[in-house]
Amino acid sequence: MNAVLCFAALAAVFCAVESKTSPPKVQVYSHQPGVYGEKNTLICHVTNFHPPDITIRLLKNGEELPEAVQTDLAFKQDWHFHLTKNAAFTPENGDKYSCKVTHGQTSNEYAWDPNM
Template sequence: MRLLICLAALVAVSYSEEPKHSPPKVQVYTTEPGEFGKANTLICHVSDFHPPDITIELLHDGTELPNAVQTDLAFRQGWRFHLTKSVAFSPERGQRYSCRVTHGTSRNDYAWEPNM
């Protein structure tokens, strides 16, 4: 009986340990192929990060785009989280569109590459 209790305690401790810090993987893309002046949706998908303390901003020339929509925070096996933020926009020539991700104390900007 004691062995069973010890094994149960060991399993509980191993599952209660918080996963280590994992930086996010970031993808910035659009729903349709990029075309200047044509309505589209800018999407920033952030995945495989831990802890869940994260902020996503969609930017146009460094200014946050209004009316962006964010999914609920979700997780996969191993407590790796994922989140998506999107906003309607019409890309213009010479303008810069990006996704700024702040995870803990780290902040990075990821540019959308229009391939036009």
């Protein structure tokens, strides 16, 4: 009987944790309007995710940008988290910039639209 109660309690905890999983919302943009050959800052703003198990990578042509800076993990009252990561970059014609976000077991890549 104790094993059944223990199993039921574990199932309830697992279901409660699973129900609180929220995929991140991602925005990729630059500090200034994109101009080829001009220094800028690439920003990846990730919000509304839970649990906080997340990795953010800023990429140029699939390679991680050096010296990227990430904010501290912060959360709202409802325990949804948010982070921002940015890196200096100088966009050049033909280069592809993106933000790769891995949340739990799911990975997605979000492209920067230079709008040029």
